[in-house]
Amino acid sequence: MASPQDHAYHLLNEYSNGFMVSQVLFAACELGVFDLLAEAPEPLDSAAVVARLGTSSHGTELLLDTCASLKLLKVEVRGGKAFYQNTELSSTYLSRGSPVSQRNMLLYTARTTYRCWGHLAEAVREGKNQYLQAFGVPSEELFSAIYRSEGERLRFTRGLQEVWSVCGRSVLAAFDLSQFPLICDLGGGGGALARECVSLYPACKVTVFDTPQVVRLAKEHCSLLEEGRLGFCEGDFFKDPLPEADLYILARILHDWTDDKCSGLLQRIRRTCKPAEHVVALT
Numbered sequence: 001m002a003s004p005q006d007h008a009y010h011l012l013n014e015y016s017n018g019f020m021v022s023q024v025l026f027a028a029c030e031l032g033v034f035d036l037l038a039e040a041p042e043p044l045d046s047a048a049v050v051a052r053l054g055t056s057s058h059g060t061e062l063l064l065d066t067c068a069s070l071k072l073l074k075v076e077v078r079g080g081k082a083f084y085q086n087t088e089l090s091s092t093y094l095s096r097g098s099p100v101s102q103r104n105m106l107l108y109t110a111r112t113t114y115r116c117w118g119h120l121a122e123a124v125r126e127g128k129n130q131y132l133q134a135f136g137v138p139s140e141e142l143f144s145a146i147y148r149s150e151g152e153r154l155r156f157t158r159g160l161q162e163v164w165s166v167c168g169r170s171v172l173a174a175f176d177l178s179q180f181p182l183i184c185d186l187g188g189g190g191g192a193l194a195r196e197c198v199s200l201y202p203a204c205k206v207t208v209f210d211t212p213q214v215v216r217l218a219k220e221h222c223s224l225l226e227e228g229r230l231g232f233c234e235g236d237f238f239k240d241p242l243p244e245a246d247l248y249i250l251a252r253i254l255h256d257w258t259d260d261k262c263s264g265l266l267q268r269i270r271r272t273c274k275p276a277e278h279v280v281a282l283t
């Protein structure tokens with residue numbers, strides 16, 4: 001029987017090696033392993049994966065086997081050869097073609113969040129985020145770091161939408177929003193939550209307010225715009241006039257800012273909201 005000391009040592013190893021599990025997931029996603037296996041008509045052996053992805057034989061074998069041990073892939077041995085296919089988890093959440101794919105969110109976590117977490121001790125020592133060390137931009141300018149290239153902006157915006165594709169409907173259904181004809185989603189990103197909102201509450205009109213660059217991206221793939229139930233407004237929610245609304249949604253916004261900035265933003269909303277008590281903060 002395992003002693004309490006064995007258990008503690010096991011836990012210690014789990015904690016200290018946890019980042020390797022994330023990296024296996026991120027690497028397989030980035031290399032397109034799950035997309036390739038989702039598109040293949042039958043399970044593939046590692047030589048076929050190597051040929052299609054252009055990766056090294058040894059590295060690919062190790063990655064595929066580790067994915068199998070993490071239940072991200074299924075493996076079947078035939079004629080002494082291993083053949084791999086996606087598990088339910090990876091075909092649902094990791095392959096590009098799935099309607100609830102989380103691929104962009106994972107890539108954002110890998111390229112942005114993970115790099116910042118590498119500086120956690122400094123963050124605690126200094127009491128501030130580590131975007132300067134990780135990306136060379138001042139820590140106050142959080143979104144300059146996240147949006148450091150057009151590709152990263154797109155990935156982040158798509159990643160946010162992917163999360164709502166899984167839980168947006170249940171979050172919005174937790175409140176009855178039908179009594180609010182005009183809703184404003186402040187910092188509404190690509191508009192996924194707003195789209196879900198107009199589909200759940202057909203009598204509501206929702207305006208997505210975000211920075212000009214994000215609004216431009218969001219408008220690119222939005223057929224609901226023509227129906228007039230979804231609108232976009234660009235600006236800076238700390239400075240520019242806010243669209244009038246009966247209800248303001250702040251989803252995953254307040255955690256980005258200092259208490260002073262949040263209290264300034266909430267005061268601005270309170271002055272514009274009619275009546276003033278309808279502010280929902282999902283953060």
Ligand SMILES: C[S@@+](CC[C@H](N)C(=O)[O-])C[C@H]1O[C@@H](n2cnc3c(N)ncnc32)[C@H](O)[C@@H]1O
Pocket residue numbers: 143160161186187188189190193209210211214235236237238250251252253256
């Ligand atoms: C963490 S994301 C959350 C997006 C969205 N609410 C969601 O839950 O998917 C924060 C959003 O705030 C936007 N944002 C950041 N600073 C802003 C500002 N000063 N004015 C308007 N939007 C801003 C970002 O572009 C981004 O879309």
